[in-house]
Amino acid sequence: MAHKLEVWLFAIRIGTLALVEGRLTFQYDSDWLKQPNAVALSCSLPLQAEPFDERRTRPFFAGLLPEGHLRRLIAQQLQVSRQNDFALLDHIGGECAGAVTFLAPGQALPQPADSSEVEWLGNTQIITLLDELPRRPMLAGQDGLRLSLAGAQDKLPVVVDGDRIGLPRNGTPSSHILKPAIHSVEDSITNEGFCLTLAEVMQLRPARSTIRSIRDRRFLLVERYDRTTDAEGRMQRLHQEDFCQALGVVPEMKYQNEGGPDLASCFALVRRVTRPSAPQVLRLLDYVVFNALIGNHDAHAKNFSLLYAGQAPVLAPLYDMLSTAVYPNLTAKMAMKLGSQYRFGEVQARHWEQFAESAGLARAQARKRILELARLLPAAARKLQADPNHSFSSHALVERIVNLIEQRCQLTIRRLTAPAAED
Template identity: 75%
Template sequence: MVHELEVWLFADHVGTLSLQEGRLSFHYRENWLNRPGAVALSCSLPLQSDAFDDIHTRPFFAGLLPEGHLRRLIAQQFQVSGQNDFALLDHIGGECAGAITFLPPGASPSPSGDDHVQWLNDDELIAILDELPRRPMMAGKDGLRLSLAGVQDKLPVVFDGQRIGLPQGGQPSTHILKPLIHGVEDSVTNEGFCLALACAMKLQAAQAQIRTIVDRRFLLVARYDRQTGTQGRVARLHQEDFCQALGVVPEMKYQNEGGPDLAACFSLLRHVTRPSAPQVLHLLDYVVFNALIGNHDAHAKNFSLLYTAKFPVLAPLYDTLSTAVYQTLTPKMAMKIGSKYKFSEVQAHHWDQFAESAGLGRAQTRKRILELAQSLPKTARQLQSQKELEFAGNPLVEQIITLIEQRAALTIRRLTEPQGDA
């Protein structure tokens, strides 16, 4: 028996996702292929009339789903197999990353509007925060069909500047609500500070704010794949992460598991963006910034392409926090710099190896690394001192800045002293 879901991009039915004998396939509709200006869902799913088999289909579609224990809990909620991507997309694939929506055959997306938002009072929001660890994405509650990739508890919400609500029907979310990560001390402040620091460094980064309801702290991150237009209407922008674009399944996102390395990420940008030089330089900044703040979890699913015009651009920096300040988390970076996974072992010639593999000039790369290493500690201290942001006096922020100062000093020393190449 063949099971089918219709795949919609914005308000267009572009293709069909099928499941037969446990294997996925996807094919574009002829009407879509023949339409002037038709676009592909993914770099890994180019426009063609032939169907894509399971090997080519799964990386993009599985990449829309939560991972790890979140995926298992959602599967239990709906009494389906945790390995069944199709069933999970059927249950929660109404509001996904980018502009993708999954609907049963014959159904059409609902129009968006304020009446499709369930606005929450403080008590209701607290109840959701408490329930989220047991019911990821609030799966199955009140007909919600929400999905985001990753292993961290999070929830797509609508935020109008004052109220927070749950998107229903065809309503796009505007923000991602991220509560504290269990077992990771004050992750909300950590990520909030690191994203604010990226913005202070003039890097393109997701806008985030730390909020508190009674004693519950959470991060509210503005979605870069959503745009508010006239009359407050929220529109989806399409996007895909680098694993999806490269045809890599989510469970292989780490380089040491066979996932993409930095060379593959830079190569992807060069192949799909026009002009590519500015995008490549933005990615270089992201790599150096993540290394200096100690974000060891910067794997290929934490970089994305954003489709805003004829050619995609590198999406703003997101999911960035200093994991290196936690002794219980791995000291290994998700992707090597040169031949090294550990930042403490990265010498000047490893940065040169990285530059060469990424197609960058050594001298230009060293210059940019030094610029960031020299300015980052000062900018971090300035950000810490802004009283309205409540970072001053926070012990975790102090630890992050101390780590940044140490890493920046080490990097400057290794890139400027002759013995740094030894």
């Protein structure tokens, strides 16, 4: 027996996701294929009449779901198998990354009437929510909530209006992602808030974020770059997909050392699908260098995305940025190699050159930009740390991050300007 879900993109039904004898398949609707403006759901799922088998189908659809222990807890809450992508999307696939929604066959797409479709929360309710998230990720199982975001960290799609925070119900688009503290990581809120703000100071166009506090509880609100407002001020979805989805790689293999994408594959993807590609390739270079210099060792292929906001996809803003290198208990290995090296301390000038060549970049051009960022970043970090408009100056963790940035930038400059590096 086949189980089916209708796949909607924006407000249009474009295909069917089916579970047949335990295997996923996806097929575009013939009516969608006839549309002159029809677009593919993913770079890895080009427009075609024939259905895609499980190997082709699963990377995109599994890539919409939470990972690791979050997935296990959600499956327990919903009483389904944690391996069952289809059942999980059936239960929580209402508000996903991008503009995808899953509905039962024949079910009408919810049309939020007004702001009454948002459940606005008081401070006590937000505290309760923060306490509940570790036990019930995505608030799975609550009536009227079908929320899903990829990743292994607790987070929740919410609607933010000024100081108000609410839960989107019955198909209402969320505007922000609420990220509580990671319990096993010291002051993760300050860390990510500082790194995202530093990227903005460096004009790298990251997702915008704000640190909020309620009583003694702190959390991060990250503005969704895959949402926009129309002329009437109504929230609208924009489509997006991460690099693993676009490259047809299942989320369990997101790390390079597991067989996941390397930087060469990421640059080749951007060069292949964006138009004009040169500015997007240079933006990706900035992202890679910035992540390396701040010590974000967890910058794997699911932490880069394509945003479909116009005629051709563009590189999405930076997100999920944490200086993991400041924590001695977290891995010193980077998620993707620079040249042939996983450890930043072992990256010499020749490894930066290997990286540039594999990414299709001119060595001299890449070296010039790497040096430029390495020279600008320490002063920008110190200035942000001291900025009275932020609360970073009193945090010991920020001092450790800035020290690490200074050390990494000095090391990079020294290695790239040594006589041998000029050859």
